[in-house]
Amino acid sequence: MIAEAGHYALVLALGLALIQSIVPLIGARLRDAALMNVARSTALAQLLFVGASFIALVMLHVGSDFSVANVYENSHSMKPLLYKITGVWGNHEGSMLLWVSILALFGGLVAAFGNNLPLSLRAHVLAVQAWIASAFYLFILMTSNPFLRIANPPIEGRDLNPVLQDIGLAVHPPMLYLGYVGFSISFSFAIAALMEGRIDAAWARWVRPWTLVAWIFLTLGIAMGSYWAYYELGWGGWWFWDPVENASLMPWLAGTALLHSALVMEKRNALKVWTILLSILTFSLSLLGTFLVRSGVITSVHAFATDPTRGVFILLILCLFIGGSLSLFAGRATALKQGGLFAPISREGALVLNNLLLTVACAVVLFGTLYPLAMEVLADFKMSVGAPFYNLTFVPLFTLLLLAVPLGPMLAWKRGDLLGVTQRLLAAGVAALVVIAIVWAWTRGGSALAPLAIGLGVFVIAGALTDLAERTGLFRLPFATTLHRARGLPRSTWGSVFAHAGLGIALIGIVCETTWNSEYIATMKQNDVAHVAGYDLKLDRLFQRQGPNYREMIAEFNVSRDGDTLSVMTPSKRSFTTRGSSTTEAALLTRGASQLYVSLGDATAEGAIAVRIYHKPLVLLIWWGPVLMAFGGVLSLSDRRLRVGAPKPARAKQRLQPAE
Amino acid sequence: MTRKQRRMTIIGGSLAVLALAAALVLNALRDSIVFFSTPTMVAEKHVEPGKRFRLGGLVQPGSLQRGDNLAVTFEVADGGAKLPVAYKGILPDLFREGQGVVAEGALDANGVFKADTVLAKHDETYMPKDVADALKKQGHWKDDYGAKTSDGVKPAATTAQGNPQGAVR
Numbered sequence: 001m002i003a004e005a006g007h008y009a010l011v012l013a014l015g016l017a018l019i020q021s022i023v024p025l026i027g028a029r030l031r032d033a034a035l036m037n038v039a040r041s042t043a044l045a046q047l048l049f050v051g052a053s054f055i056a057l058v059m060l061h062v063g064s065d066f067s068v069a070n071v072y073e074n075s076h077s078m079k080p081l082l083y084k085i086t087g088v089w090g091n092h093e094g095s096m097l098l099w100v101s102i103l104a105l106f107g108g109l110v111a112a113f114g115n116n117l118p119l120s121l122r123a124h125v126l127a128v129q130a131w132i133a134s135a136f137y138l139f140i141l142m143t144s145n146p147f148l149r150i151a152n153p154p155i156e157g158r159d160l161n162p163v164l165q166d167i168g169l170a171v172h173p174p175m176l177y178l179g180y181v182g183f184s185i186s187f188s189f190a191i192a193a194l195m196e197g198r199i200d201a202a203w204a205r206w207v208r209p210w211t212l213v214a215w216i217f218l219t220l221g222i223a224m225g226s227y228w229a230y231y232e233l234g235w236g237g238w239w240f241w242d243p244v245e246n247a248s249l250m251p252w253l254a255g256t257a258l259l260h261s262a263l264v265m266e267k268r269n270a271l272k273v274w275t276i277l278l279s280i281l282t283f284s285l286s287l288l289g290t291f292l293v294r295s296g297v298i299t300s301v302h303a304f305a306t307d308p309t310r311g312v313f314i315l316l317i318l319c320l321f322i323g324g325s326l327s328l329f330a331g332r333a334t335a336l337k338q339g340g341l342f343a344p345i346s347r348e349g350a351l352v353l354n355n356l357l358l359t360v361a362c363a364v365v366l367f368g369t370l371y372p373l374a375m376e377v378l379a380d381f382k383m384s385v386g387a388p389f390y391n392l393t394f395v396p397l398f399t400l401l402l403l404a405v406p407l408g409p410m411l412a413w414k415r416g417d418l419l420g421v422t423q424r425l426l427a428a429g430v431a432a433l434v435v436i437a438i439v440w441a442w443t444r445g446g447s448a449l450a451p452l453a454i455g456l457g458v459f460v461i462a463g464a465l466t467d468l469a470e471r472t473g474l475f476r477l478p479f480a481t482t483l484h485r486a487r488g489l490p491r492s493t494w495g496s497v498f499a500h501a502g503l504g505i506a507l508i509g510i511v512c513e514t515t516w517n518s519e520y521i522a523t524m525k526q527n528d529v530a531h532v533a534g535y536d537l538k539l540d541r542l543f544q545r546q547g548p549n550y551r552e553m554i555a556e557f558n559v560s561r562d563g564d565t566l567s568v569m570t571p572s573k574r575s576f577t578t579r580g581s582s583t584t585e586a587a588l589l590t591r592g593a594s595q596l597y598v599s600l601g602d603a604t605a606e607g608a609i610a611v612r613i614y615h616k617p618l619v620l621l622i623w624w625g626p627v628l629m630a631f632g633g634v635l636s637l638s639d640r641r642l643r644v645g646a647p648k649p650a651r652a653k654q655r656l657q658p659a660e
Numbered sequence: 661m662t663r664k665q666r667r668m669t670i671i672g673g674s675l676a677v678l679a680l681a682a683a684l685v686l687n688a689l690r691d692s693i694v695f696f697s698t699p700t701m702v703a704e705k706h707v708e709p710g711k712r713f714r715l716g717g718l719v720q721p722g723s724l725q726r727g728d729n730l731a732v733t734f735e736v737a738d739g740g741a742k743l744p745v746a747y748k749g750i751l752p753d754l755f756r757e758g759q760g761v762v763a764e765g766a767l768d769a770n771g772v773f774k775a776d777t778v779l780a781k782h783d784e785t786y787m788p789k790d791v792a793d794a795l796k797k798q799g800h801w802k803d804d805y806g807a808k809t810s811d812g813v814k815p816a817a818t819t820a821q822g823n824p825q826g827a828v829r
Contacts, residue, residue: 234753344669356674360681367685381695384714388692393684397677521749523730573753582753601730601750610730610750 003068006056007147010097013049013104014137016042020130024123028196036119039126040111046133047108054088054101057146061088067153070094070146076159076578078549086169087160092294092310093146095173099290100136102174102181106210107133110185117206124192125185132184135317143310159549159578168228172221176248179218180286183255185210187283190276191325194332204266204275209637211262211279215255216633222248223626234584234599236614238513238622241390246369247289253362254282257355264351268413270342273333274355280329284322285362291318297373346416350408357401364393402456402507405500406463410470424470428462443516450515453507460504464497495636499629506625509593512618520613523604533615535596536560537569542609550574552585555600555609559589566591571598571611593620694764700740702767709767715743715775721757736761736773747775 020042027035057070061084066072074091075084089095107129114122140146189207193199225248230238239245258278264271291297295311342348368385376382406428410421436455440448469475471493472485518533530537540556552574559566571587586599594617601610696714697707707713715736723735731748734757745763755761755778763775 341663341666344666344673349670352670353673356677360677364681364685371689382714383693383695385693389688392688392692393681396684397681521730584753604726612750 002056002059002063003065003147003149006053006060007145009049009053009056010137010141010147013046013053013100014134014141016046016049017130017133017137020046021127021134024127028120028123031120033119036123039123039130043104043107043111043126043129046130047104050097050101050104054097057094057097058085058088060147061085064157066155066157067149068146069148069150072150072154072157074160075157076549077156079160079165080548082167082170083160083165087164089173090160090164090169093140093144095177096136096140096144096294097146098173099177099181100133100140102177103129103133103136103184106182106185110210120196121189121192121203121206124195125188128188128191129184132188132321135320139310139313139317143313156578159576162550162574162576162579162581162583163232165583166228166232168224168232172225172228175217175221175224177221179214179216179221179255180248180251180289182210182214182217183251183279183283183286185214186258186279187325190279191328193276193336194328197332197335199272199276199336201266201269204262207279208259208262208266211255211258212633212637215252215259216630216637218248218252218255219626219630219633222252223623223630227623230619231586231588231597232583234586235612236517236586236597236599236616238619241368241385241387243369244289244293246365247285247292250362250365250369251282251285251289253358253365254278254285257358257362258282260351260354260358264348268342268348270348271352271355272336276333276336277329278355278359280322280325281359284318284325285366287314287318287321291315292369342413343415345411345418347408347411347413349416350404350411353404354401354408357397357404361394361397361401364397365390368393399453399456402460402503405460405503406466409464409467409496409500425463425466428459428466431462432456432459447515450511453511457504457507457511460507461501464500464504468493468497491639492636495632495634495639498632498635500632502625502628502630502632504625505621505628506623509618509621509623509625513616513622516617518615520611522611523608524611525606525608530611530613532596532613533617534561535566535615537596537598537613539609539611540568542603542607545572547574549578550576553600553603553609555598555611557587557598559596569596569598571600573600590620593618593624595619696762698738698740699736699743700738702743703741707767709769712764712766714762714764715745715773716760716762717743719755719757719759719761724757733772736763743773744771745773745775747778749778751778 020039023042024036024039027033027038060068060071061075062081064071064075064077064084066075070091070093074087074094079087087094089098107126110117110122110125110129114125117125186207189203189210193203222245225245226238229240230236258275261271261275261278265275291311291314295314297311368389372383372385406425407418407421410424411418432455435458436451439451439454440446443451468486468489471489472482474482477485520530520532522530524530524539526539526541528539530539536559538558538560540558542553542555545552545554552572554570554572557569557571559569567589569587569589572585573582574585575582584599584601586597589596594615597614597616599612601612603609694712694714696716697705698717699715702715717736717738720735720737720742723733725733727733729748730750731746732751733744733746735742735744737743745765747763747765762779763773764777764779765773765775768774
């Protein structure tokens, strides 16, 4: 019954989306407020029905109703409750349902909190949202229905893939989707602006918070996914340049560019056409990501479904939306009025450079992702494009970008003074040089690249702090004045300081982890001791334990340093009976920002076990950086000028509320 | 500066960055791409020792031998030819004889494939897509190989010499 209700709710949501796709547009054409307001109620009702449908699927999974194919294939009655819930989106059908649920959520939010939007803009935005929603409802209902029943229900389910039975699944996909799908809002705004033929600074002010929300979630989602891969896959890798990872990185790069160009548009009313194009491209990349992941078109370590009907369907959606929006852009963009002028050396100029480097870096990733596919189709040979390719292409471009990051926020709008800014950044530059010298002296004989890269990270962080010091008059003015000024600074300034510093911190983490990672791989017997990076790990014992739906073999390591016992680490290897597969549960010991990492391999006949031990210096900075960036985003979002219900200019208020 | 000059500056700057990116990509394509081969392809085309490539096929049943200190040797077969592989390190959780495998490395002077990365997947019936396609093309495909590949899973990758950048080098 629940399954049928969920299915029915989804069909109703499709019906509502179809109404929402058409009626508000007719209303906008006829200037009929009632018809335009249909968008609001349908968007909210749509959210209600998709939500009901999603909850129905959750209930089926929690209740272990194995007469539903999706539950049978991905659940097991013995599975812990948390994984019964997260298992809902640990499979193709459920994760698509999550995708549309989040799409409906964003539509609903625009409907609920978009009261300060002009009526026709809101009608257009919600109609475009409904087009996307309709396409994906159709996709789910026609190719990936999660509510299909099995004629002869089995007694037990096939269990969720063991790798996915982890807290990471509870956090990573929803975050990532909030990011991916969140960019649909800026897309809809861009299409609405093109359809209306009107775009101004206010438009940018409405778009920026939505983009920022999506960007925050995407940043956290990518970081979370990376950390999950790091501890779950058992060998400490945290980024693989895998097509599926690239699929999330590309919208992030484009979205970051969009955040910055929307800033120019909001403040200076310039770069309008470019911002519109970037909004379209960002969401197109999200769609492309969905296609890459969902169609299984690319050999990938994430390798999802390989059902061609699904692939073709999403490809159609992709072509329709990307092709349609770009044609609309080509037709209408010239009609948009060009905005303000600025000198090449200025804040705007710096942001253009930022956009240029981000989009080109994004294009490089796109090329690296699609090139092997194109060669396979066109020339019929297989190849893989991996880390070496990106090290030679993406890394130099990003280095240029990072060099420019401290300069940008310090340049004045319109016409900047590069020499003056360079002088003010002297302290940051000196700090970077000192750090380079120290690191180089300390690691004598090592590669020169690592100290330089760390210096770059320090430069970015020090640059962000310099900007803050300049704005508050630190060291120049009395401390009380500085404090007062600091309190008066817009939150968005604090936000950009944190976000930029986060970039530098992540860079330092990446460099330290890749350069000074120590590794120890061997077979160990009881009482053997491994020496890694100054730590002694003694294998105390090996024992078996029964978990809820698996058996695990646990190795107990006593970790000590200079004779002092620090902790006990217990990595394990779990074998899941239902799927006949096993996973490696690594043990982590955090020391400051560094980690010891122990994972197990196969046991040999003589009672020994293969062990992999890593010491990863400052590895946590890799994820603290993005967390700091997201925090910067949240600060920026809380800036009153950007608040969703931001105060309207007085004149607009009068126009909207004539009764007062 | 006039409007036109400003525009030219921006266009010029964009072209410079694009040209830089194109140069970087072309340079990277020359020597950082790794090709995929099966044992049959290796036998037919002479692959010179030291050239890195990815080898895909099935682990020949009965060929797996474990040596001292995590050294393993096994044979990769694709129905047409076999190639001995040597690897040192921990094999992925689901490395099994008779299962599909992808290894990355290079041939040594004796014609042994020295792998530094071995990829497999956390699923009992998993077949790497490269391997499946190659087997299909050569007519050695059995339908049940790919029967259950529809789950969202990540494979394990193991590398012998710490390869922090990823499974693909």
